[in-house]
Amino acid sequence: MSSKTIFGHPTGLFILFFTELWERFSFYGMRAILVLYLTADTLGDNPGLGWTNAEALELYGWYGMMVYIMSIPGGLLADRWLGQKKSVLLGGLLIILGQFTLAIESITAFYTGLALIISGVGALKPNISTMVGGLYKKGDARRDAGFTIFYIGINVGAFSAPLLVGYYGEIVDWQLGFSLAGFGMILGQIVYVFGRKHLTGIGEAYSSSEENTEMMKKPLTQIEKERMIVLGLSFLIMIVFWGAYEQAGGFMNLYAKQTVDRVVFGYEIPASFLQSLHAFYVIILGIPMAGFWLMWKRRGKESSAIFKMAIGTIVMGFGFMALVGAAYEVSVLALEKASLYWLLLSYLLHVVGELSSSPVALSFITKLAPMKYASFMMGAYFAVTGLGNKVAGLVGEAAEKAGALEVFTYVTIFCLAFGLLLLVFVKKLKALSHGAEDESVLEN
Numbered sequence: 510m511s512s513k514t515i516f517g518h519p520t521g522l523f524i525l526f527f528t529e530l531w532e533r534f535s536f537y538g539m540r541a542i543l544v545l546y547l548t549a550d551t552l553g554d555n556p557g558l559g560w561t562n563a564e565a566l567e568l569y570g571w572y573g574m575m576v577y578i579m580s581i582p583g584g585l586l587a588d589r590w591l592g593q594k595k596s597v598l599l600g601g602l603l604i605i606l607g608q609f610t611l612a613i614e615s616i617t618a619f620y621t622g623l624a625l626i627i628s629g630v631g632a633l634k635p636n637i638s639t640m641v642g643g644l645y646k647k648g649d650a651r652r653d654a655g656f657t658i659f660y661i662g663i664n665v666g667a668f669s670a671p672l673l674v675g676y677y678g679e680i681v682d683w684q685l686g687f688s689l690a691g692f693g694m695i696l697g698q699i700v701y702v703f704g705r706k707h708l709t710g711i712g713e714a715y716s717s718s719e720e721n722t723e724m725m726k727k728p729l730t731q732i733e734k735e736r737m738i739v740l741g742l743s744f745l746i747m748i749v750f751w752g753a754y755e756q757a758g759g760f761m762n763l764y765a766k767q768t769v770d771r772v773v774f775g776y777e778i779p780a781s782f783l784q785s786l787h788a789f790y791v792i793i794l795g796i797p798m799a800g801f802w803l804m805w806k807r808r809g810k811e812s813s814a815i816f817k818m819a820i821g822t823i824v825m826g827f828g829f830m831a832l833v834g835a836a837y838e839v840s841v842l843a844l845e846k847a848s849l850y851w852l853l854l855s856y857l858l859h860v861v862g863e864l865s866s867s868p869v870a871l872s873f874i875t876k877l878a879p880m881k882y883a884s885f886m887m888g889a890y891f892a893v894t895g896l897g898n899k900v901a902g903l904v905g906e907a908a909e910k911a912g913a914l915e916v917f918t919y920v921t922i923f924c925l926a927f928g929l930l931l932l933v934f935v936k937k938l939k940a941l942s943h944g945a946e947d948e949s950v951l952e953n
């Protein structure tokens with residue numbers, strides 16, 4: 510790895526930052542218009558597929574799940590054969606193919622495009638995240654900050670995509686929107702290929718050295734096993750978290766389109782634009798939140814990953830409480846539309862929760878997972894976020910049937926109760942990680 514740094518971090522971090530920025534541009538751009546395209550009238554100026562909300566949300570749920578579940582084979586591919594670096598390249602190519610296939614107007618092309626994107630994200634997403642961890646040695650105190658910077662890159666892509674792809678897709682032409690998403694990924698590949706000299710020695714196939722091949726056969730030690738257990742438990746927390754959060758692209762997207770008053774200063778904001786809000790908040794709050802957690806830690810307060818995830822889930826509960834406000838206006842006060850500010854407040858809280866848990870989870874995995882399972886565990890984490898997406902889809906479908914007010918209330922109660930319960934068990938769970946989060950512990 511080259512020893513050059515930018516802002517005190519390895520240059521390679523910024524190569525991964527821009528590659529992932531464009532990958533996420535492509536991902537979130539396409540996602541911002543997916544359910545809108547599916548439910549758009551077949552006869553309008555910009556014809557869609559004319560599906561019902563329920564049908565669209567069901568496909569969205571499956572897609573959201575599969576796109577992340579494929580991170581398991583994607584992680585294995587890297588650990589066993591290709592290494593992370595080549596897997597990222599392969600994934601990027603598949604995504605480009607997928608986006609342009611979606612741009613062909615035919616139902617077969619539509620499903621083929623989705624399948625290609627699902628495989629591509631599976632090969633790229635977990636492996637690029639593991640590579641970020643690989644830039645830092647064990648015990649390097651910059652690791653968490655590195656993940657926060659990387660996470661901001663993700664969200665620069667996620668912020669700009671719904672605005673551009675959303676505008677061209679929703680307002681002009683769906684197929685043009687999908688093509689734009691494809692161009693985003695092409696830019697990502699260019700950055701990656703030209704920047705690879707800054708990634709020398711990072712993300713090579715673990716099994717490529719003889720010494721490692723021998724190690725791969727060794728059973729896990731007791732400590733490693735317990736660390737895997739605590740990782741598994743932390744994944745459960747994240748299913749709940751993403752299950753609530755990922756309503757955004759599905760049910761909340763349709764809710765914003767159909768039930769929220771989006772007129773600001775006489776101009777109606779397209780629903781897909783609101784898909785940028787989360788990312789906007791992450792960009793603004795990423796550094797201050799990381800700073801807050803650092804200060805918290807320096808004051809000697811509890812700051813383990815599990816603790817932060819529990820706090821994230823509780824804040825998510827408050828985020829849904831704000832949505833209860835929106836649904837209350839429509840269901841109980843019988844207003845025609847819900848006010849936009851509920852949504853603004855709710856998404857803000859979602860992001861405070863996200864910044865307490867998500868970059869933390871990525872960093873936690875690279876600290877706890879045994880080397881030979883590094884990408885696999887990252888893949889398993891993203892698979893879990895995929896289950897969260899599926900849960901979000903199911904919750905969205907339930908809200909279509911039972912009503913938004915009821916479902917938002919249940920999600921609020923569940924997140925608050927679950928988060929509080931976790932706080933009770935933080936110390937026990939932390940013990941299972943055997944000090945892996947402690948910068949002074951360098952063994953393993």
Ligand code: GLN
Pocket residue numbers: 533663751867891894895
């Ligand atoms: N928004 C983040 C990203 O796109 C996290 C998504 C997730 O972990 N499911 O990377």
